[in-house]
Amino acid sequence: ESQAHNIFLGDLARQRGINATIVDHSLESIATIDPSPDLVIVSGIDAQEFTQTQLNAIKGYIDRGGTILFETPGGRGDFARAARHSLETLFGQPAQGLSGSRIITGISLDGAVNIERVDYRPYSLQMFAARENAPRLTGISVNGQPRVLFSDEDLSNALLDQPCWGVSGYSAQSARDLLGNIVQHAMTAFPASAPAP
Numbered sequence: 001e002s003q004a005h006n007i008f009l010g011d012l013a014r015q016r017g018i019n020a021t022i023v024d025h026s027l028e029s030i031a032t033i034d035p036s037p038d039l040v041i042v043s044g045i046d047a048q049e050f051t052q053t054q055l056n057a058i059k060g061y062i063d064r065g066g067t068i069l070f071e072t073p074g075g076r077g078d079f080a081r082a083a084r085h086s087l088e089t090l091f092g093q094p095a096q097g098l099s100g101s102r103i104i105t106g107i108s109l110d111g112a113v114n115i116e117r118v119d120y121r122p123y124s125l126q127m128f129a130a131r132e133n134a135p136r137l138t139g140i141s142v143n144g145q146p147r148v149l150f151s152d153e154d155l156s157n158a159l160l161d162q163p164c165w166g167v168s169g170y171s172a173q174s175a176r177d178l179l180g181n182i183v184q185h186a187m188t189a190f191p192a193s194a195p196a197p
Contacts, residue, residue: 156175
C-alpha cells in the first residue's frame with residue numbers, strides 16, 4: 001500500500017480541488033513539526049503499546065489543533081483497537097461512533113460527500129456476518145470536534161482499487177469518500193485550545 005496515499009492525493013485534487021502533500025515523520029515528532037500538519041495518519045497491523053514520549057507527542061499535536069487517524073490496513077489486525085484503548089486512557093473518555101458528525105454527513109464541508117451509507121468489500125460482509133452499510137469510523141472528540149479517529153477497517157488497500165480477497169474494509173469509492181471527508185474536516189477544524197486573551 002505504499003502508493004495508496006499518493007493515488008488518493010491525485011483523486012483528491014481532481015475531485016475536490018484540494019492539493020495536499022505527504023511528509024513522513026516519526027510519531028515522537030508530530031507535536032513539534034512546523035507548520036503543524038492538518039492530519040496525521042498512523043497505520044499498523046498488530047497491537048502496539050505506545051511509549052510515554054509518543055503519547056505526549058500525540059497529546060501535544062492534538063492540543064495544537066491537529067487531527068490524527070489510526071488505521072489497520074487490510075482490516076485484519078489489532079492495531080487500531082489497541083490504539084483506541086491507549087488513547088481513550090490518554091484523553092479520559094471513550095471513543096464514540098461518528099454517525100452524526102460532519103465527517104460522515106459532509107455538512108459544512110464544501111464539496112464533501114454524504115457517506116451515511118457506504119459499501120464494504122465482500123470479504124468484510126463475511127467477517128461481519130451481516131449486511132452493513134454504515135461507516136464504522138469511531139473517534140474521540142476534543143472541544144466538541146472529533147480529533148482522534150480510528151478505523152479498524154481497511155482504507156489504504158482500498159485506495160489502490162484492486163480486488164484482493166482477505167481484506168476487510170471499505171470499497172474503493174467509499175474509502176476515497178471517507179478519507180476525503182476526513183482530510184476536509186482536519187483542514188477546517190478549529191484549534192483545540194483557543195489562544196489566551
